[in-house]
Amino acid sequence: MAVLALVEPSEELSFQALALARDLGGPLHALAFDDSELGAYGVETVHVAELEAYAPAAWAACLQGLIDKLQPTAVVAAGTNRGNEVLSHLAARLDLPFAANCIAVGDDGAVTRVRWGGSLLEEARIHADMKIVSVAPHMVEATTVNGGSAVVEQMDVAVDEADLVARVVEHTETPSAGVSLSEAKVVVSGGRGVGSADGFGILEELAGLLNAAVGCSRVVTMAGWRPHTDQVGQTGTKVAPDLYIACGISGATQHIAGCKGAKKILAINSDAEAAIFAHADYAVVGDLAEVVPAITAELRKARS
């Protein structure tokens, strides 16, 4: 019995989805939109569809065409914006359940999925013959198989006009400014304890020395001290630096959801009981207005 996976163009997370899909057993088929080599990920047949612009309903229609042909036991995609969007379209079209952001899929429709942006797990059951699941980012390893090579088949795509109503009609490039939050090796992040927009000056100075990005908590964006693009957390950006420095941040689960991918967390907080210390590797107890400039000065001293 076949398994069908959606592979997005230039999307590393799709390989993690393929790893989970392969573990479900059965010949692995993939729907792809370019001719990337997927044999190494255990795919037996790649069905390549050509579409002019991204249209979630059209992608779902392509999956539907393959489902009719292959009768798969499961349809799997990465838990990306597009992966979750396309599988939701598919599930709505077929009136089937869809379990988003799973980390494991077992027998009889048993799944483990993430809630609260990863702060909580849910064991659930999908009541349907064909399981539609997406795979939570960075929770499953993208493993390869030896000597795999995939057959490539061009798909005959005849998309219904109705499935193209919602499609990308325009793309604008935003010039990148400075170190990007999601890719920075170090993030210096501030919360309510920073006190004001100007208070971020000392964090920016430290960040400059470390080639770091500046992040913040939701309290900070709600107060208008920093733009939402700087917000780390469940409804902000998820970061995975080598070091995350949390200054004056209490450690709400919704904030931690965005920084727990960091290799190490250093928390600076004046409250020795702050919840952040139960999520951090290192702690400095004290007033960030004194501690942060002292670290900056010490770094400068060490470098000169």
Added chain:
Amino acid sequence: MRILVCVKRVPLTGGKMVLTADEQALETRHLGFTISPHEECGVEEAVRLVEAHGGEVTVLTLGPPEAEEQVRDSLANGGDRGVHLVTDGSEWDPQATAAAIVEAVRTEEADGGGFDLVVFGNESADSGNYQVGIRVAYALGRPVATGVKGLSVADGRARCEQEVPGGRDVYDLPLPAVVSVLEGINLPRYPSVPAKLRARSKPVASSTPERPAARLEKLRLVVPPGQGKQAEILGNGAGAAPRVVELMREIGVA
């Protein structure tokens, strides 16, 4: 314009996740409640559109009797009227939630005219199913854009912008349409005291839908490992700086 916004009551968890003994829910005895920031921004966006174009904002929730609090909060932020689909507090799966919302939309539209826009959060704060809005769009036969971070309406069309790596993708949907929005699309207002008072007397229609059997059935919740670490204390105050820099060197970032 007539706009409907859907919001979901969720507990405002603090520094850690604590479950009830039966592992079916979060322990909420000491917690306040709220809605997802995405949904707060959905309410704000709808209110701004109506401020610019005229019309009415309806706020809908499916939840326990207490969820009226979240409807009233949204009315204090500029909504005009509420629709409360009252449950016994048990979990509704996304298919059941969508079906109940669709039913309510049909009733509302039969009485008061069609909604030009139905607005959702991109994902609910607690269950994060990423799908209720899309299911509602299909059932109503309307186009849908998700992850919307920029929205403008003109000439019967909605221009929806999405942030993607390196830039923005634009969708151009004919109205009526469905959108799901992300926090950051706007900065929501704080309600004034008079607005809170006014919200108390705004109309909220309630009804009690039947819960169908779950097809995505929650069995049990589990707190993931990693909560409850003990941080190594590097020091107190400015005196800790040398140790911090030493650590940065060990990690290889200084």
